[in-house]
Amino acid sequence: MGDIVIRIVDLKKSFDNQKVLDGINLEIERGKITVIIGKSGSGKSVLLKHIIGLIKPDSGEIWVDGKEITKLSEKELNGIRLNFGMLFQEAALFDSMSIWENVAFPLVERTRLKKEEIKRIVDEKLEQVGLLEHANKLPSEVSGGMKKRAGLARALVLDPPIVLFDEPTSALDPVMSLTISDLIKETQRKLKKTYVVISHDIIGMFRIADKVAMLSGGKIIAYGTPEEISVSKNPDIKEFLDASRIKEIGGQNEKR
Amino acid sequence: MSIYSISSPLRKFITELGLAGLMFFECVLLAFKRPLKINYIVKQMEFVGVKSLPVVFLTGTFTGMVLALQTYYGFRKFGAEGLIGITVALSMTRELGPVLTGLMVAGRAGSAMAAEIGTMRVTEQIDALVVMSLNPIKYLVVPRVVASFFMLPVLTIISDFLGIAGGYLIAVKLLDVNEGAFLNRIYKYLEFQDIYMGLVKAACFGVIFSLVSCYKGFYTRGGAEGVGRSTTEAVVISCVAILVADYVLTSLLF
Ligand SMILES: Nc1ncnc2c1ncn2[C@@H]1O[C@H](COP(=O)(O)OP(=O)(O)OP(=O)(O)O)[C@@H](O)[C@H]1O
Numbered sequence: 153m154g155d156i157v158i159r160i161v162d163l164k165k166s167f168d169n170q171k172v173l174d175g176i177n178l179e180i181e182r183g184k185i186t187v188i189i190g191k192s193g194s195g196k197s198v199l200l201k202h203i204i205g206l207i208k209p210d211s212g213e214i215w216v217d218g219k220e221i222t223k224l225s226e227k228e229l230n231g232i233r234l235n236f237g238m239l240f241q242e243a244a245l246f247d248s249m250s251i252w253e254n255v256a257f258p259l260v261e262r263t264r265l266k267k268e269e270i271k272r273i274v275d276e277k278l279e280q281v282g283l284l285e286h287a288n289k290l291p292s293e294v295s296g297g298m299k300k301r302a303g304l305a306r307a308l309v310l311d312p313p314i315v316l317f318d319e320p321t322s323a324l325d326p327v328m329s330l331t332i333s334d335l336i337k338e339t340q341r342k343l344k345k346t347y348v349v350i351s352h353d354i355i356g357m358f359r360i361a362d363k364v365a366m367l368s369g370g371k372i373i374a375y376g377t378p379e380e381i382s383v384s385k386n387p388d389i390k391e392f393l394d395a396s397r398i399k400e401i402g403g404q405n406e407k408r
Numbered sequence: 409m410s411i412y413s414i415s416s417p418l419r420k421f422i423t424e425l426g427l428a429g430l431m432f433f434e435c436v437l438l439a440f441k442r443p444l445k446i447n448y449i450v451k452q453m454e455f456v457g458v459k460s461l462p463v464v465f466l467t468g469t470f471t472g473m474v475l476a477l478q479t480y481y482g483f484r485k486f487g488a489e490g491l492i493g494i495t496v497a498l499s500m501t502r503e504l505g506p507v508l509t510g511l512m513v514a515g516r517a518g519s520a521m522a523a524e525i526g527t528m529r530v531t532e533q534i535d536a537l538v539v540m541s542l543n544p545i546k547y548l549v550v551p552r553v554v555a556s557f558f559m560l561p562v563l564t565i566i567s568d569f570l571g572i573a574g575g576y577l578i579a580v581k582l583l584d585v586n587e588g589a590f591l592n593r594i595y596k597y598l599e600f601q602d603i604y605m606g607l608v609k610a611a612c613f614g615v616i617f618s619l620v621s622c623y624k625g626f627y628t629r630g631g632a633e634g635v636g637r638s639t640t641e642a643v644v645i646s647c648v649a650i651l652v653a654d655y656v657l658t659s660l661l662f
């Protein structure tokens with residue numbers, strides 16, 4: 153077992169009378185990509201928001217780098233959050249700023265870098281996600297997938313040690329989706345960061361994942377390497393994986 | 409008596425008052441803490457101040473005009489036309505200038521503040537700030553409250569002046585009131601205190617409407633519908649709060 157950076161212990165959360173998380177136990181290893189899969193509405197986004205302290209649990213613990221964060225004050229949490237980057241499911245770009253300003257924002261507010269240095273880094277990130285020519289548009293003037301990519305660039309711009317991605321490829325076409333998952337893999341490999349990725353894109357994500365966790369019924373019902381998960385006998389997992397295989401029938405025929 | 413034995417709407421009201429109070433204190437603390445975010449404040453000053461000029465221009469002028477008309481009707485009955493000038497001047501500086509400016513700017517800028525911050529809440533932009541370890545109150549609320557605090561007195565001065573000018577126009581030019589009587593009494597009886605107290609009220613109204621609007625936006629829930637609700641509530645509560653505060657401040661200050 154590798155070095156654990158995030159440890160979630162018996163995490164529970166209900167909204168009104170709906171139990172969303174019902175005893176989550178999960179350990180996320182340092183310097184690895186952990187992919188969380190699960191049906192729509194199973195609580196993946198809620199789990200991710202717990203890890204960064206946006207939502208407080210009803211009970212349970214979350215340890216980040218050896219610190220229990222669920223009972224920290226907002227001020228102490230801010231110290232922890234400096235280690236994080238996050239891509240929101242709906243990108244959450246600031247709509248009063250252009251794409252370029254959005255990506256530059258963490259650098260401007262969090263670092264003392266010179267203007268030219270910021271420009272270099274932002275242009276490089278925008279280039280990587282293929283948005284350089286749209287840099288001056290406002291978020292309301294670009295497509296959903298472009299927003300997602302801008303949000304990705306913003307989450308990565310400070311090269312934080314831990315990055316949480318909420319469905320980075322969900323709004324993208326197959327080609328762009330491949331480019332983005334490769335980009336995630338590449339930056340992670342190069343910088344040895346810890347990435348937690350929520351995704352429905354089983355095929356794309358199994359390619360880059362070190363570990364996969366499946367969330368169902370408010371619990372983590374399976375955890376292991378992509379190979380282990382894909383041969384799992386658990387009916388919930390099989391159903392989930394079979395459904396996504398239908399999409400790749402053409403390409404998978406020779407393998408079977 | 410525990411808080412749970414209080415009826416639910418009252419409890420909600422008390423809770424909201426408490427939360428808004430906390431936001432106010434945090435705002436005051438953060439306003440003096442570096443970095444000051446001057447560029448954010450300047451941007452809001454332009455929005456609250458410069459962009460409100462046309463509205464303040466019209467309300468100020470017409471209020472002064474109608475005041476002159478109405479007092480002429482009354483004062484003529486006992487030959488006191490000469491007092492129209494000072495009546496208009498005192499009404500404008502002490503009461504109508506600050507209150508009307510407060511109400512108009514609350515309607516214009518307050519609604520925009522609630523809608524903008526509310527949208528940022530429901531589209532997770534506020535969460536995005538939090539995740540970057542940046543305090544959303546510092547970035548969103550403080551600039552708006554500080555800008556409103558400084559701009560409302562400025563707008564009120566303009567409104568006062570235009571109101572008196574409008575009154576002069578109607579009384580002296582249209583109704584043939586003696587120009588000397590109109591102006592002399594203003595010079596003689598309008599005290600610096602009258603203007604100054606009006607400006608203090610205006611600054612308070614600025615804080616009230618911007619804080620209420622930011623608060624309503626900040627705690628918005630429930631998508632586009634929620635944003636609409638917050639915006640309406642922001643304007644209604646701001647206006648009522650301005651009128652109540654006006655009475656309280658007037659009885660304390662004068
Ligand atoms: N703020 C909230 N208030 C009430 N219920 C909520 C809230 N946030 C999430 N939920 C509920 O929690 C459940 C899980 O939501 P979540 O957004 O985590 O799903 P998800 O797994 O991310 O789904 P998707 O793949 O569609 O994004 C949903 O049933 C949702 O209705």
Ligand SMILES: [Mg+2]
Nearest residue numbers: 196197241318
């Ligand atoms: Mg989700």
